[in-house]
């Protein structure tokens with residue numbers, strides 16, 4: 001009888017610390033940042049289907065470029081229904097300023113047609129009547145729409161309390177200890193969203209993103225000028241880390257650097 005191999009022991013799963021060691025609460029952060037950048041008033045930007053298209057256009061490019069591409073697309077076609085029926089090379093030409101047009105043009109057309117298939121038209125205002133997790137899940141079933149895009153569409157277009165976590169919000173939240181150091185941006189959405197009242201989700205998002213852009217930069221955060229510094233567990237720490245310099249082979253070996261010995 002062949003020997004039965006013992007089944008391998010299950011590896012212990014690493015526990016990710018979801019919450020960090022924050023000294024300031026989310027409402028305190030909104031209040032303090034509100035004194036610098038507020039008031040944070042919600043202004044609806046676009047119709048939700050238009051916001052879907054703008055969100056696709058904004059992937060891997062700046063707000064400026066994506067907005068230019070969006071306006072160019074609408075000028076060219078006049079309506080999203082016309083984009084849904086449009087031919088891909090024409091869409092591609094219209095959105096060229098937004099970058100990655102060859103990827104984004106077929107995706108935009110595909111998404112618009114999928115929405116029409118599912119709903120019969122491009123009206124997405126029904127999402128506002130769904131519970132937030134269902135509205136998120138509906139949008140995330142569309143290709144190219146992840147947690148951040150779904151939150152942007154629901155929050156900016158429909159005023160729903162969905163927290164969008166981009167690179168700035170993610171970095172600042174980690175530095176403030178609101179989330180643990182290993183929490184991914186995707187996982188941070190629900191964690192940060194649960195820290196504030198629904199009415200404060202939008203101000204929380206705008207406060208953190210503005211702070212990340214103006215003060216808490218990825219490289220060289222301006223901790224000395226930061227209103228949150230007295231309560232920030234990373235104050236000064238991030239400042240002390242010098243940016244990593246790439247060493248050339250010559251520098252590594254000391255060639256041409258006057259390095260003649262290892263003393």
Ligand code: SF4
Nearest residue numbers: 216223226229232235
């Ligand atoms: S103190 Fe420094 S690390 Fe902390 S939030 Fe302010 S700028 Fe960012």
